[in-house]
Amino acid sequence: MATIKNTVRLLAVDDSADTLEVVQRQLTAAGYEVITAPGVAEAVRALGTVKVDLVITDLRMPRSDGMELVRHVRENLGETAIVMLTGYASIPNAVEAMQTGADEYLAKPFTEEELLHAVTSALGRLRLRRAGAPTDEPVSSEWGLLSASPAMRRVFRDMKKASPSNATVLISGESGTGKELVARAIHYQGPRRAAPFVPVNCGGIPDGLLESELFGYRKGAFTGASESRAGFFQTAEGGSIFLDEVAELSLPMQAALLRVLQDKMVYMIGVRQPAAVDVRVLAATNRDLQRLVEQGKFREDLYYRLNVLPIVLPPLRERGDDVLILVRHFAEKFAGEMRKKAPPFTERALALLQAYSWPGNVRELENIVQRLVLMVERDVIDAADLPALMRFSADGDVQQDSSLAEAEAAHVRAVLAGVNGNKTRAAQILGIDRKTLREKIKEH
Ligand SMILES: Nc1ncnc2c1ncn2[C@@H]1O[C@H](COP(=O)(O)OP(=O)(O)OP(=O)(O)O)[C@@H](O)[C@H]1O
Ligand SMILES: [Mg+2]
Incomplete structure (x- = not known):
């Protein structure tokens, strides 16, 4: 199963070949596509030819510095996410970078975990920006x-x-x-x-x-x-x-x-x-x-x-980023009804929501978001807050390791949950008759 990460392309920019090598290795291992550039000029050129979702840039570089790149991205590429890398001595610059439009900053030296965290959280913001104001595909309401x-x-x-x-x-x-x-x-x-x-x-x-x-x-x-x-x-x-x-x-x-x-x-x-x-x-x-x-x-x-x-009408799973648009729409709607602010979703939570198969389509999404907004205790909604079946069904690794019978059982469960246990509907979606469905439920 293709997870969302496979489609995310990152551009790493640093004058240090060592840093580039580390960043590229760690993020490639995490499933991202990573391209690199040794300076701002090369980065700008790359950004003109390929679509990049996130730029990780060093702040201090010999020719023009990372702040230039932040400005360039914000002025020309709108929503692209940015993570700024800084030496320990340049925290004030990092603050300025954030004000100029970087999403995250990361002080060197950083651990693999810190790098991944900064990247996922910057991508989370990117998703929300795209869900709110997609540039090439306007939201039609x-x-x-x-x-x-x-x-x-x-x-x-x-x-x-x-x-x-x-x-x-x-x-x-x-x-x-x-x-x-x-x-x-x-x-x-x-x-x-x-x-x-x-x-x-x-x-x-x-x-x-x-x-x-x-x-x-x-x-x-x-x-x-x-x-x-x-x-x-x-x-x-x-x-x-x-x-x-x-x-x-x-x-x-x-x-x-x-x-x-x-x-x-x-x-x-x-x-x-x-x-x-x-x-x-x-x-x-x-x-x-x-x-x-x-x-x-x-x-x-x-x-x-x-x-x-x-x-x-196409099923929700064939509507791409519509999942994100609808999540945001219903989160705002239900939060508004409760007179509170819509809680943000983490990047990981959004990735799971987007990878889910939505057998019950928009109605299922509406119900799930309503429940999340109602139940959430902290100020963000994270992967752990999502229904277990979603965490399981979206996890590519688990699916690749599971037997056909396990995958079938999981799919049957997911479809049933998506239609609130309505066996007639579930059988229709699965393309089997109700009797076969009952047998499968018993069997699993
Ligand atoms: N594109 C959309 N944008 C916003 N809300 C939507 C969208 N599509 C569906 N909904 C909402 O999702 C819910 C289900 O939609 P609707 O009842 O029209 O589906 P349906 O295809 O008739 O479903 P069923 O086959 O179960 O009767 C409704 O609350 C509807 O307002
Ligand atoms: Mg209907």
Whole structure:
């Protein structure tokens, strides 16, 4: 498993070849990519050709000194992290370096541990800076959806196309990826925004009730129907109906829905004449509808009617730095609700959060951050504060040493935790049926 460190590139700058050699050896061993430069001029040249996440620079060097490099980086490379190396006699200069924009300073001589600590803590700040103000990938908070990742940019583009139109939209994505948020945004940004948005959980209403809930009934249509009642479709008149978990519809209900989509007419129970409705249909699923079609569990004609404008939400683990943006967003949100300041996360904690697979996606992240903000006793959140399963699942070494069975057990546990123990959801994510999942839980 690739850990986050593999992608971090450091530039070490020192006129002493010995220091460069030590720094390079120790940090390479810690998994960083390290390039070196013997002076400020060479460093500036290197920074112009490769992307560097962190610069470790000596302060006193013969030609121009390290402070020049700090200024250059801050003026031209914005967020890049900086660790300043100083001789014991130049602490006042170190203070000045910090004021100019260095993240950490380290007095020579230093131990390997001190070096690693300075580097990880400077990278921690870098992550927070990037999460707050990414330069090349601006954070979009369009319609309450936060993202800076290319994967989500495509989603935003599709949403912009979908919003003004009347066409049916099928939103698919794993559990917790934001499907409902997307549906609401499409409705509230479109021309129907003044009319209702009516969400219906197709999996949550017993089949016997669904028809009357969706289409309504006339007084006396069946025993107990003492009043006429409008269904969700009538309620949504002029607006949008959001059919969540649409794959859970039974075949007879699929047929009824298809009729509505084809005729734009609704048959109230107990009324012979259909009534015209003007409702836009937005549907969502966390299942592979096309596969269900192949298996004969979902009507093909209905699938094509729904899938006019498909929007596919990528899982959180494919959204890069979005994890950091969302961690920060929810930390501020929940801290704000408690009228306190959001606690910062250490570099190690952020690396674990980013390496985690997030089977429950944004919802899982939201829950975890809420718990952390609520429970944290000190003023920072560190790796040790994170759930054990996260520390385990993100640790590349442990995974490489574990047997297939152990890795499987850990993955099953992680997925279950991500969906709050919901076995139906977990089985869907794992691509197995519930019976197999139960067997695996027993086995492990
Ligand atoms: N990009 C995002 N930015 C901010 N918050 C988000 C984002 N995506 C999702 N959320 C939040 O995460 C939670 C889950 O989102 P939502 O309910 O829309 O997911 P879903 O795909 O419908 O999940 P499920 O399949 O479990 O119903 C919500 O609280 C939502 O506000
Ligand atoms: Mg949902």
